[in-house]
Amino acid sequence: xxxxxxxxxxxxxxxxxxxxxxxxxxxxxxxxxxxxxxxxxxxxxxxxxxxxxxxxxxxxxxxxxxxxxxxxxxxxxxxxxxxxxxxxxxxxxxxxxxxxxxxxxxxxxxxxxxxxxxxxxxxxxxxxxxxxxxxxxxxxxxxxxxxxxxxxxxxxxxxxxxxxxxxxxxxxxxxxxxxxxxxxxxxxxxxxxxxxxxxxxxxxxxxxxxxxxxxxxxxxxxxxxxxxxxxxxxxxxxxxxxxxxxxxxxxxxxxxxxxxxxxxxxxxxxx
Amino acid sequence: xxxxxxxxxxxxxxxxxxxxxxxxxxxxxxxxxxxxxxxxxxxxxxxxxxxxxxxxxxxxxxxxxxxxxxxxxxxxxxxxxxxxxxxxxxxxxxxxxxxxxxxxxxxxxxxxxxxxxxxxxxxxxxxxxxxxxxxxxxxxxxxxxxxxxxxxxxxxxxxxxxxxxxxxxxxxxxxxxxxxxxxxxxxxxxxxxxxxxxxxxxxxxxxx
Numbered sequence: 001x002x003x004x005x006x007x008x009x010x011x012x013x014x015x016x017x018x019x020x021x022x023x024x025x026x027x028x029x030x031x032x033x034x035x036x037x038x039x040x041x042x043x044x045x046x047x048x049x050x051x052x053x054x055x056x057x058x059x060x061x062x063x064x065x066x067x068x069x070x071x072x073x074x075x076x077x078x079x080x081x082x083x084x085x086x087x088x089x090x091x092x093x094x095x096x097x098x099x100x101x102x103x104x105x106x107x108x109x110x111x112x113x114x115x116x117x118x119x120x121x122x123x124x125x126x127x128x129x130x131x132x133x134x135x136x137x138x139x140x141x142x143x144x145x146x147x148x149x150x151x152x153x154x155x156x157x158x159x160x161x162x163x164x165x166x167x168x169x170x171x172x173x174x175x176x177x178x179x180x181x182x183x184x185x186x187x188x189x190x191x192x193x194x195x196x197x198x199x200x201x202x203x204x205x206x207x208x209x210x211x212x213x214x215x216x217x218x219x220x221x222x223x224x225x226x227x228x229x230x231x232x233x234x235x236x237x238x239x240x241x242x243x244x245x246x247x248x249x250x251x252x253x254x255x256x257x258x259x260x261x262x263x264x265x266x267x268x269x270x271x
Numbered sequence: 272x273x274x275x276x277x278x279x280x281x282x283x284x285x286x287x288x289x290x291x292x293x294x295x296x297x298x299x300x301x302x303x304x305x306x307x308x309x310x311x312x313x314x315x316x317x318x319x320x321x322x323x324x325x326x327x328x329x330x331x332x333x334x335x336x337x338x339x340x341x342x343x344x345x346x347x348x349x350x351x352x353x354x355x356x357x358x359x360x361x362x363x364x365x366x367x368x369x370x371x372x373x374x375x376x377x378x379x380x381x382x383x384x385x386x387x388x389x390x391x392x393x394x395x396x397x398x399x400x401x402x403x404x405x406x407x408x409x410x411x412x413x414x415x416x417x418x419x420x421x422x423x424x425x426x427x428x429x430x431x432x433x434x435x436x437x438x439x440x441x442x443x444x445x446x447x448x449x450x451x452x453x454x455x456x457x458x459x460x461x462x463x464x465x466x467x468x469x470x471x472x473x474x475x476x477x478x479x
Binding site: 174175176177178180181182183184185186187188189190191192193194 | 295296297298299302305306328397398399400419421422434435436437439466467468469473475478479
């Protein structure tokens with residue numbers, strides 16, 4: 001009948017999936033044990049965490065496979081050994097990678113058991129009686145508080161991570177200074193901090209780099225030059241810009257220059 | 272006197288308008304070595320190139336409010352290298368998703384009488400500085416790490432002092448207009464330099 005066939009197919013498919021998952025799990029467990037036994041003196045905590053994470057992930061996928069809707073209820077299936085023989089079975093050897101050579105009376109009870117170990121059974125019974133004793137309300141409250149604590153913890157961790165990334169590393173490890181970045185970009189873009197914008201404290205007459213006009217003085221002659229409404233091709237417009245920049249600095253220029261600034265009040269870089 | 276934004280100009284033939292895509296950041300002096308090592312690993316395999324350049328910025332003031340800016344650069348450690356004249360337009364604002372600063376860029380090599388020529392044309396030097404640093408390349412990307420030195424007496428490039436305790440780091444690409452995919456590549460490269468250097472697009476107008 002088609003439904004039975006379908007179920008059989010499903011069973012087979014899910015068994016295959018389960019088999020591959022379990023094989024992966026076995027491999028990672030094996031490598032983890034190997035790592036612990038042989039490299040224990042070089043082992044670091046992150047490496048151990050990685051192995052645990054791998055195992056946990058694999059267990060998760062295993063659970064997902066089992067919960068998958070296409071997986072038939074394995075609980076309903078029963079495995080019965082049909083033939084027991086004390087002879088070596090090559091096929092079995094191959095399938096179990098050499099672990100089970102003989103399908104005999106000693107092997108079967110261990111491999112086909114479905115009941116857990118007596119100690120484990122005891123513990124489970126204990127846990128179930130404890131859980132039943134608490135009562136539904138108290139249990140619910142405990143569940144809620146556990147969830148709340150977990151989410152608080154998660155939030156704290158993610159906040160720390162975000163802060164560490166955005167705030168840059170702590171000062172003793174800082175590799176760049178944002179203020180410096182701005183200063184340098186301003187210097188390259190329009191000469192801030194370079195020759196013509198130098199504060200008045202430094203050299204007197206040796207003012208902004210105009211190769212032909214090194215003798216710009218803050219005196220009367222300079223003022224008179226600025227007063228002329230110069231044609232663009234002459235030096236005056238540049239001078240006025242320069243003088244204006246100097247006038248911005250306190251206490252150096254005589255007050256007379258303020259009136260001249262009005263006529264040439266364009267900031268060199270005004271847009 | 273500024274050229275209108277490149278995207279508005281019709282393509283009438285001749286040279287394609289080139290745009291410079293730029294990301295800038297800085298690194299403190301003591302972290303320079305680690306940055307250089309990282310760049311040597313990330314960039315194309317070539318002999319590390321150092322340079323010592325003297326750049327002068329010239330302004331031409333017209334009737335309009337905004338002067339025309341040209342940058343002239345000469346190499347101080349390579350004899351016989353031509354002078355380099357560059358025009359940089361205003362950064363094209365608008366696309367917030369674009370990860371790099373984009374501006375129109377025209378580059379040309381000139382002979383040594385460039386400054387005289389510019390003065391005759393009516394340009395006046397606005398400021399100058401000396402740049403010393405390292406140059407790296409990765410494909411079409413150019414990465415420059417340099418220190419800016421202020422020139423204390425005009426015309427005298429021996430008497431300089433460093434502007435700050437940091438090196439400026441610039442990642443730039445010169446490409447034809449419209450190739451915004453370039454800025455994605457630049458951003459990916461910039462990610463690899465974090466957290467040593469934070470390369471970002473810095474609008475110079477904000478820093479005025």
